[in-house]
Amino acid sequence: MKIALFFSLLFPGVFLAQNTEWFSQAKLGIFIHWGMYAVDGTSESWAFHNKTVPYDEYMAQMTSFDASNYDPKLWAGIIKESGAKYCVITTKHHDGLALYNTKIKTAAPLKNKNWQSNKPLSVTFQTPARRDLIAPLFEELEKVGIKKGAYYSLLDWSSDDYPGFLKDSSRYLIDNDTIRWQHFLEFMHGQITELATNYNPDLYWFDGDWEHTEEQWQSIVIDSIIHANNPNAILNGRLKSFGDYDTPEQNMPIVHPERKLWELCLTTNDNWGYRPTDNHYKSHFELLSIFSECLGMGGNLLLDIGPKADGTIPEEQLAILNEFGRWTSKHAEAIYQTTAGLPPGHYHGNSTLSKDSSTLFLFVASPKGKLEPGGKLTLPIYLKGISSQPKQIDLIGSIEPIQFTEVGKISWSTVPGTLFIEIPINEMDPQISVIKVQFDQPIQLYRGRGGFH
Secondary structure (H helix, E strand, O other): OEHHHHHHHHOOOOOOOHHHHHHHHHOEEEEEOOOOHHHHOOOOOHHHHOOOOOHHHHHHHHHHOOOOOOOHHHHHHHHHHOOOOEEEEEEEOOOOOEOOOOOOOOOOOOOOOOOOOOOOOEHHHHOOOOOOOOHHHHHHHHHOOOEEEEEEEOOOOOOOOOOEEEOOEEOOOHHHOHHHHHHHHHHHHHHHHHHHHHHOOOEEEEEOHHHOOHHHHOHHHHHHHHHHHOOOOEEEOOEOOEOOEEOOEOOOOOOOOOOOEEEEEEEOOOOOOOOOOOOOOOOHHHHHHHHHHHHHOOOEEEEEEOOOOOOOOOHHHHHHHHHHHHHHHHOHHHHOOEEEOOOOOOEOOOEEEEOOOOEEEEEEEOOOOOOOOOOOOEEEEEEOOEOOOEEEEEEOOOOOOOEEEEEOOOOOOOOOOEEEEEEEHHHOOOOEEEEEEEEOOOOEEOOOOOOOO
């Protein structure tokens, strides 16, 4: 069975609309959580919602959010070098502070002392940054060919017109004050209109939809606002039934998500925003392993960074992005313009396929430890049920020939043997190696029970 046919049966409708094609081939995106919460290094918005920090104390961080070392051109260059094809930044988190120049005023709590209630809750008016932080980044991203993504929180715990506030208390019930809820919808829909008309994101990354129904959010109105301005804009799957792709968070799915397109959003340490006390960074090997897992399932990785309040990116996160850049540059042909790899049973690991299904890429975790000078060890891997005969097998980044043998092939049977491949350990990548298996035609898979079948 041809593998492209197999996957079209496994995931119906896998052939994508034109406006989502870029996303299906992007493979890597960078998520940026940036806001006032970076000042004290507290939990973004949840700190006051969960009552670990008083609301006024949390909002007082605005007075020190200056973005004094923010360099959007530098950010765009770092993202480009990482191998990412899109970037999503928090234009407004649940705390309500917009990082862009919103002109729409929210209903401020009556006794709030942390912002000028006669002006919008925006970094332009309420923080020493005194400028739009989204527009210059989007401009620089466009220059280097990176798609622009706008994270936007549907809910707004700072708006006095929004029902929710603290985890155990609400301002009102929608059914008891529909006029007040309508005021909030006008505010929220108005901000989305601003983003659509003034910033024209390629992608909208909504969050916070869990607090209300699709009808209450008027999701159909949100969708129409966006697509009236840009018919090709795509939406994540957190607008209830609307959306183009799924976004599992932090943990890899075991089975393919419900939507055809998907991404895993993942932190580099344990938190989304900047936390100076959080030094629990995932290793380069762990992150690249998860990335290869996403690739093998036909998904993307949206890898998060949390800049400091002044706009500098922590050194540990810079090192991670640098390593991603090294690895993606070296293995670009196995990442971009590929599809999901072999279905279960053929290879004990992750893999991808070229679009014409004639080249198979096998991801192999590189052994840790140092090989003594002059030593030569090989790491054996194997493939099952591959009816096609490879014409050449290479280790990407190495010129040393890769030896392989087919074991168990019987002349009178159509069942293929097991293909054993010997990888020279001293030539392997420091993190994840990639074996390139080329065929003369689209790969043919055997999906039977063995023997005469």
